[in-house]
Amino acid sequence: MTPSRTSNAQRRPAHQKRSPRSLALTLGVTALLIVGGGLAYLLFQNTKNSGPLPLGSTLLPEDTSFSLTLTTESDAWDRLEEFDIPETRKAMEQLLTSFQTEVLAPHNLNFATDLQPWLKREMTTAILSPPVREEDILADQSQVWILPLRDLRQAQKFLTDRASTEGLEPVVHQGIEMWTSKAGTPDALTLALFDPEFLIATNDIPSMREMIDTIQTQKTLAAQERFQQAMAQIQRPNPFAQLYINLPANTSQIFEQEGRQIDQATLDRLQEFQGIGSTITLDDRGIQLTSISWLKTETEDRLNVSSNPSEAAKLLPEDTILMMAGDSFQQVWKDYQQGVETQLLLPFSPKGLQAEFQRLTGLNFEQQFLPWMTGDFASAIVPQSQENDQSAGFVFLTKTRDQTAADQALRSLESEMRSRYALQMSETRVNDRPVVIWRVPPNLPFASRGWLADKVLFFSVFTPLTERLTDPDQNSLAALSRFQAVTQSDLNPQSGKFFIDVPRLATLMQTSQFLPKLAPGYQKYAQEFEAVGGTSATPNRWSNRYDIHIQFRRK
Secondary structure, three states: OOHHHHHHHHHOOOOOOOOHHHHHHHHHHHHHHOOOOOOOOOOOOOOOOOOOOOOOOOOOEOOOOEEEEEEOOHHHHHHHHHEOOHHHHHHHHHHHHHHHHHHHHHHOOOHHHHHHHHEOOEEEEEEEOOOOOHHHOOOOOEEEEEEEEOOHHHHHHHHHHHHHHHOOEEEEEOOEEEEEOOOOOOOOOEEEEEOOOEEEEEOOHHHHHHHHHHHHHOOEOOOOOOHHHHHHOOOOOOOOEEEEEEHHHHHHHHHHHOOOOOOHHHHHHHOOEEEEEEEEEEOOOEEEEEEEEEEOOOOOOOOOOOOOOOOHHHHOEOOOOEEEEEOOHHHHHHHHHHOOHHHHOOOOOHHHHHHHHHHHHOOOHHHHOHHHOOOOEEEEEEOOEOOEHHHOEEEEEEEOOOHHHHHHHHHHHHHHHHHHHOOEEEEEEEOOEEEEEEEEOOOEEEEEEEEEHHHEEEEEEOOOOHHHHHOOOOOEHHHOHHHHHHHOOOOOOOOEEEEEOHHHHHHHHHHOOOOOOOOOOOHHHHOOEEEEEEEEEOOOOOEEEEEEEEEEOEO
16 A cells, blocks of 8 residues: 555544545546646737737737627628527627617717718727726726727717717827716716727726827737737638737636635736637638637746647547547646646646545545556546437546556556445456446446557446447547537647537536536527537647637527
């Protein structure tokens, strides 16, 4: 026995047996949540002619918290009518209509009739970082809208008319004239023309002053180091939307809103990422997000460049409900220990899992398992049969270069399972593959593990999946047309892939005792998606790339 196992055994009464369900949850979480740097959920010169940059990035302050550019082309929005997604479309349209309802409507303005005729076919909304000066704090967040002009004369006439009808007062700051509501006016509005190209609207004067100061100093978002270099990698023709998130400004807030704890070391590491950007386009199947995240230039630590793409999808059956795969299980563990931007979407704590694994098994995961998990891997949810999703189980695959060390660790684990939980182990061969079946009294299959070709270990839990995983004649997930459609990518080399059959997973989450329940209100959206898939890559030492496809249900 190792020292850690001995000490745990000494503290445990000899007759005490822990619940197999508790063990199953930990093993299932281990298999499902440790995924490669290839997840995606959750995405991004000083002159105005500096290339295909997001609208407004040459005007917004360098510490802008968030910006979203949307097309106002009716043809683009009409394309959404091809899909049977009423709830999703309603949510997307709210992004565009918020400007109408929050800014224009209180002043008896209509975007389509009063503004759109003299504007170009896109607009940007942005949230500025909270002001430092106490006297400028009118709200927690200041929002601005950037509207590109197509007809300067009509824009000037619009300003003159609004000044007359609304009683807007002219105020000059840094040589730029802005028109603002009188002090104390509810639904305050401030407008300004920036050169001949843009109309800026905001809900408070300090935000407009900050925008003007930014123009004067040229300390813009576009001038930020690596911003142009990063965003150039994800430019696409005719984008439906472009998104930018300032990670240092939003990390803590994201964790707080979700009620998740984060240690200071992880927070510090996440602060080294500068931003996330995404270009969103429409296609015949749904939408595609071409995304990037990048480190600050002064960051000393560097990312590990992608090496070999995972082949795990070739080993899983075609009716797999969920798959997350990466090029190195060991590297993902290390990345999450240090802090990685995917933690914002995928909450996973190596420290917590290590402690729970040792509590339940008496073994040290990092010392006895992690060293040989150096190859590509996958976590998946797979049904026991094509006719019954409700009997789905968790599967974990990992490739190793040291099968001897892996077998030793697995035998130690099985020894502990026998003594702690009275599990029964039996060795057999299934489809000519060596397999160990774990059973709980009275002789019910609970888990299995075995070896596939090329030193690939499989471990399944909750339902018997051995026959399906070892069947050489099964149709694979990799050959499924839907999987190919949502994971296609030009990224090369790749570091990971993920795939979700959304309606089936949502249904399973509502009934499974081992999966979290889908949050209230999200079921209606899940039923409008056919599938979500993505591919990730680390093309250099300072950025991660993600291609994500969302396939909608068609009418």
